[in-house]
Amino acid sequence: MKKLALALLLAAAVVLTSCSSGKMLERDVFAMDTFMTLRVYGADEALLDAAENEIGRLESLFSATRESDISRLNTEGSAEVSPETAELVSGALEYCELTGGALDISVYPLVSFWGFTTGNYQIPDSGEISERLELVDYTKIRVDGSRITLGEGMNIDLGAVAKGYVGDRLCELLRQGGVTSAVLNLGGNVQTIGSKPDGSDWRVAIKDPFKPDENLLIVGVSDSTVITSGDYERYFVGDDGKRYCHIIDPSTGRPADSGIASITIIGKNGLMCDSLSTALFVSGAERAISLWRESEDFEMVIVTTNKKILITDGVDVLSDLSGLDAEVISRE
Ligand code: AMP
Ligand code: MG
Numbered sequence: 001m002k003k004l005a006l007a008l009l010l011a012a013a014v015v016l017t018s019c020s021s022g023k024m025l026e027r028d029v030f031a032m033d034t035f036m037t038l039r040v041y042g043a044d045e046a047l048l049d050a051a052e053n054e055i056g057r058l059e060s061l062f063s064a065t066r067e068s069d070i071s072r073l074n075t076e077g078s079a080e081v082s083p084e085t086a087e088l089v090s091g092a093l094e095y096c097e098l099t100g101g102a103l104d105i106s107v108y109p110l111v112s113f114w115g116f117t118t119g120n121y122q123i124p125d126s127g128e129i130s131e132r133l134e135l136v137d138y139t140k141i142r143v144d145g146s147r148i149t150l151g152e153g154m155n156i157d158l159g160a161v162a163k164g165y166v167g168d169r170l171c172e173l174l175r176q177g178g179v180t181s182a183v184l185n186l187g188g189n190v191q192t193i194g195s196k197p198d199g200s201d202w203r204v205a206i207k208d209p210f211k212p213d214e215n216l217l218i219v220g221v222s223d224s225t226v227i228t229s230g231d232y233e234r235y236f237v238g239d240d241g242k243r244y245c246h247i248i249d250p251s252t253g254r255p256a257d258s259g260i261a262s263i264t265i266i267g268k269n270g271l272m273c274d275s276l277s278t279a280l281f282v283s284g285a286e287r288a289i290s291l292w293r294e295s296e297d298f299e300m301v302i303v304t305t306n307k308k309i310l311i312t313d314g315v316d317v318l319s320d321l322s323g324l325d326a327e328v329i330s331r332e
Contacts, residue, residue, distance in 0.1 A: 022181070022197070031055045032063075032163060034187025040174060041181040041197050050177070051170050058166050061085050064108065064157040065117065074108075074156065078149040084169070086146050088271070092161045095275035096138040099291075103279035104138045104250035106150070108157035114255065116246045121236040123244070129253035136250050160247075164227055164274025167191035171270075188228060191270055195222035203318055207232075209261035209303050216303065218319040225270045229277035230262035231305075249282045258284030261305045266315060267298035276300075285310060289329055 022042020029036040029052050038051055061069045061082050069081040081089075089105070096103045109132040115121035124132075140151030150156065158165075163186045171193050174182055182193040183202050192202045201220035208216040212232045219226065234246035235255075244255040263281050265273040276298060280288035285302050292300060292312055299314040309326040311317060 024197075027052060029055055031059050032166070032187070034163070036187060037185045038170070039183045039185075040179055043174065043177060043179050043182075047174065047177040047179070051173055054169060054173055055166060058084060058162075058169060062088065062158045062162045062166075064155075064159070070156060070158060073148055073150065077152070077154075078147065080146050081148055083146065084165075086143055086148065088158060088161065088165045089141070089148055089156070090143045091165070091271050092158065092275060093138060093141060093143070095161070095272070095279060099276070099279035099283065101138065101250055102282040102287075103160060103275050104136055105156045105158060105160065106136050106138050106141065106154050107248045107250045108155045109135050110248045110250075110253050111157060111159070111246070114244065114248070115236070116234060121238075121244070123238050123240075133250075133253045136253070160229075160278035161271060161274045163187060163189045164225065164270035164272070167225060167270035167274075188233075189270070189274065190226040192221055192224055192226075201316065201318075206264050206301055207262070210307065215319075216309070217301070217317055217321065217324070219264075219266065219301070220316040220318045221266060224266055224268055225273045226264060226266050227270070227273040227277045228262055228264040229281040231256075231260075231281075232262070247278055247281050256282040258282060259305050260285060260288075260302055261307075262303045263288065264301040265298050266300065269297070272297060292329075293331055 024039060024041050025043055025048055027038045027048045038048060061084055064070050069085040073079040092105050111117060113124055113132055135153050137151060142149040167184055167186050167189055170184055171191055174193060180194045181197050184191045190204045195201055201222050203218050204221055204226045205215040206217050208214045209230045209232045229247060231245035235243050237243050247256045249256045260281050263277055265277045267273045285304060288302060299312045301315060302310040307325060309324055311326060311328050313328050313330045
């Protein structure tokens with residue numbers, strides 16, 4: 001009898017611990033040209049399989065280089081697409097508008113002409129740049145239900161926004177599967193569900209753009225997304241000794257040169273964070289701070305090319321800032 005009581009007690013303890021935190025499962029995935037890690041508490045392998053399949057399914061809709069909704073649209077100029085593609089493109093267009101075209105999903109002809117799609121880098125001359133800039137204008141993109149139509153000769157690429165959106169979809173899938181604690185790292189884009197199983201915030205590292213193998217600072221988040229755009233992520237050094245990065249300023253057709261080395265956006269929505277990280281990298285710190293002051297939706301950490309760190313006052317910095325040239329930006 002005593003043995004039975006003990007066994008029941010043990011079983012209850014196991015149920016209790018698995019309810020409060022659950023076992024941690026980790027899954028590595030290579031997709032969308034990047035390494036991803038899903039660390040999920042309280043899920044089973046089948047739910048992780050579903051998440052992995054969903055990444056593959058969404059990648060096969062959004063890729064600009066493989067057979068996908070987007071490559072079909074780029075070839076045909078107008079195409080019927082899946083609901084997710086229509087949702088992502090129309091969502092991204094709102095951020096193109098909000099940022100005055102600093103984000104422009106039709107800047108692809110320049111991204112590829114500079115060589116960022118193939119690695120065959122070149123510095124185009126100004127005539128070649130102007131010619132391609134004629135094709136860059138997000139206001140000519142139409143989304144009518146499931147049909148997207150581009151302006152004549154235009155091409156789009158969702159590289160600036162797709163990972164944030166995919167992160168949102170994965171969080172939704174995992175939450176529907178009952179997950180209340182998870183951290184997803186999609187190639188440096190970090191998306192979290194709830195907090196750590198012990199109730200404390202997730203600790204997310206922001207890289208030092210000047211030494212990308214080292215962390216600059218650690219922020220605490222729960223149920224949030226932390227997305228960085230940086231000049232160290234993809235760039236080449238020209239014969240002129242200058243560094244050219246993969247984010248193009250749609251107003252010049254040249255790699256952005258706004259004085260930002262990296263910008264991290266923290267918020268609830270992955271698509272928003274991914275869109276703003278790219279757009280505000282182009283706009284520069286001043287415009288980024290004025291947009292932040294007008295909005296309640298996000299916080300940010302900017303590292304300037306002269307190594308100053310600007311941190312908005314809603315960021316929960318968990319690491320020591322002494323020794324860094326850091327300034328906290330307030331709303332006033
Ligand atoms: P991210 O790493 O999210 O900042 O996205 C950068 C990628 O977005 C680049 O590799 C390009 O494919 C694409 N891109 C570059 N400049 C822009 C821009 N101004 N607007 C939209 N997409 C861009
Ligand atoms: Mg982005």
